[in-house]
Amino acid sequence: MFQQLMDSIYPEMAELREDLHKHPELSWKETRTNAVIIEKLKSFGIEEIKTVAKTGVVALIRGGKGPGKCIAIRADIDALPVTEETGLDFASENVGVMHACGHDIHMVNLLSAAKLLCENKDSFCGTVKLIFQPAEEAANANDPRGGAWYMCDEGVMENPHVDAIIGMHVRPSLDNPGVLGLKKGIVSSGFDVYRFDVHGKTGHGSQPHTGNDAILAISQLIVLLQQVVARNIDPLKTAVLTIGTISGGTAINIIPGEATCGGVFRYLDNESAEVIKEHTFDIAKGVESVSGCKIDVKALRGYACVDNDADLVDLACDAITAELGEGATEMLDHPESGSEDFSQYSITSNVPSAFMWVNAEPYTDSVYPLHSSKCCMKTDIIKKSAPAMARMAVEFLNK
Ligand SMILES: [Zn+2]
Ligand SMILES: [Zn+2]
Missing domain, CATH: 3.40.630.10 (Zn peptidases)
Incomplete structure (x- = not known):
């Protein structure tokens, strides 16, 4: 034609x-x-x-x-x-x-x-x-x-x-x-953006027990977040987490009081987005309780899956x-x-x-x-x- x-x-x-x-x-x-x-x-x-x-x-x-x-x-x-x-x-x-x-x-x-x-x-x-x-x-x-x-x-x-x-x-x-x-059905992934602001308490590097180490807390948080993909998402579905930014601390001999990281969770079905969100907030709470740090989680809905x-x-x-x-x-x-x-x-x-x-x-x-x-x-x-x-x-x- x-x-x-x-x-x-x-x-x-x-x-x-x-x-x-x-x-x-x-x-x-x-x-x-x-x-x-x-x-x-x-x-x-x-x-x-x-x-x-x-x-x-x-x-x-x-x-x-x-x-x-x-x-x-x-x-x-x-x-x-x-x-x-x-x-x-x-x-x-x-x-x-x-x-x-x-x-x-x-x-x-x-x-x-x-x-x-x-x-x-x-x-x-x-x-x-x-x-x-x-x-x-x-x-x-x-x-x-x-x-x-x-x-x-x-x-x-x-x-x-x-x-x-x-x-x-x-x-x-x-x-x-x-x-x-x-x-x-689904032809492209959906994603959500997450930002984590960890607020601890500064102290002398030789006396960690006097502060709350934000960098140690954020390290644990990042490792545990991979567990959402590994243990909370149905293995026959798929998700991926990439933490792409991290920053924190001011000097090598100071217990860091602040740390921040951010990343993107992608998924291939829109229900997984809810599973990811629920467990991400739970993990942040868990790290809060063991670290003594306060963790603010900001979750922003990005593009949804394209569903033909x-x-x-x-x-x-x-x-x-x-x-x-x-x-x-x-x-x-x-x-x-x-x-x-x-x-x-x-x-x-x-x-x-x-x-x-x-x-x-x-x-x-x-x-x-x-x-x-x-x-x-x-x-x-x-x-x-x-x-x-x-x-x-x-x-x-x-x-
Ligand atoms: Zn492009
Ligand atoms: Zn493009």
Whole structure:
């Protein structure tokens, strides 16, 4: 349905991808990116375009067959604080910032799908909502919410109400590039951010019994927290704890009165989040009672697991096969351990969602993971992913 048109727009989109890659912008700073997206959408003849959540963009394509349902397609647009080391001639010109997570491809993928849909408006009823989301990488210890929260807070799932949402993420693959990976149920991990502030009592290093050692307490706390994963989570489910920061103490001969650490618990089912929270607080209480220190625990809910709707995945598989032929998709047998704020859209509005992991060929002979300074994938994956997503939208709206 879309292949011929995709081939004809590809050179323009490939050029745009290199431009976006050269000019990456960090979370919440995607002002140039916002302008480029809006200019492109206008050039397609799209009139209903809005800047949402500071640097995000939402646009509507109304089908020519009349009113109907609304499906949203989401792409994230931000880059990472990474110094690029790919050596490519379109490498980042913004020193210390890089599209190391492939969001530059996500943007041209959605722009391509938008163009395909604009040129084929008469083939569907209802509305396609294009969501270009900022700050997917923005989660931090103080605010573990990505741009999706802010887009939802500003009403992106309403006016018109979104009935389903689809999204994708590229990942580097040398084994089967070009294949679109789908899975029913959980496809990415959820996470929560924890911060522990341990308050003890300072004293002379030679007289530990006169103080309460915050560093000894925090050491015990960190070791015991691994027990949550080892002994409280069903082994047939999975969780992982990474304590990534620690600090404390002022001098080698002083019993440290203060220590702080922080980390992230990830899990593959949202019930495990509650188990983790309960036991984490229990462990902190236990360490308090043996150490004499006071431990403040701050738990912040981060991204939930992305949970693909089974019916929508079936529809996606059929639509992609109809568009690209047999063998274009694979059913994934396990989720990715990384996290995605895409989950926030379906949680906010309680609507079905489907998220694909799309295998894209890297420029290198070996695979560097997402977020690596050497991770860059070839644009030509959009020849498949953009028609696939446009077709998914059309099939959903016409069903
Ligand atoms: Zn990322
Ligand atoms: Zn990403």
